[in-house]
Amino acid sequence: MNKSELHERYPVxxxxxxxxGDMDAFEHVNNTVYFRYFxxxxxxxxxxxxxxxHLKETHVGPILASTRCDFRAPLDFPDDIVIGxxxxxxxxxxxxxHYRVHSLSQQRLVAEGDGLVVFYDYANKKSSAIPQHIVDNIARLQQGFKLE
Incomplete structure (x- = not known):
């Protein structure tokens, strides 16, 4: 999959x-690095x-509750990746x-995963409703994309 196809596939x-430096002793990118890509x-x-x-103004913003990754193929240096x-x-x-990591040199998916994001009131230390303007921004950003 080329960069143009990736652009058409992911809103971000x-x-x-x-x-x-992300390589490990087994001569591929260490599994922990994929979470940094995400x-x-x-x-x-x-x-x-x-x-x-919004977080700076209100102290309400996202916090990652959980995450996971499925590794599809080893990734190594040198390469460029696209993360959707x-x-x-x-x-x-x-x-x-949801996240997908594509290797441009291999022309394939090398990892995919997801994360549960909760909106959190950092001042009061409790979960919070997602502000409507953020929900509206998600809808606007993803409009026209056929998501999987």
């Missing part, structure tokens, strides 16, 4: 290079939703964010 995606995509998504501005993300299963206080 980013491209980055595999870093030599975090990079999550933060790009939140940036586009203006979540961090989308949201579904939106409820009053939470949603699921």
């Amino acid at each position: 995606y980013l491209t980055q290079s595999v870093v030599w 975090e990079d995509a999550r933060m790009e998504y939140f940036t586009q939703l203006q979540v961090m501005e 993300a989308w949201i579904d299963q939106i409820a009053e206080k939470r949603f699921t964010m």
Whole structure:
């Protein structure tokens, strides 16, 4: 899958290079690094939703409740990857964010996973409803995408 196809598939995606320091003794990217890739995509998504501005103003924002990853193929240096993300299963206080990591040199999916994100009132230390403008921003950002 090329970059153009990935752009058509994911409402939020980013491209980055595999870093030599992310390799482990088995000469592939260490499994823990994929969670950083997911975090990079999550933060790009939140940036586009203006979540961090809302957090600064209200002290209500996202917190990761759980996450998982399925490894499909080893990834190694040098390579460039595309990390795609989308949201579904939106409820009053939470949603699921999905991630896919594609190797550009291998032209294949190398990992996929998801995370449960809960909105949290950091001042009062309890879960909180997702603000309507954030839900509206998700719908706007994902409009026209056929999500899996």
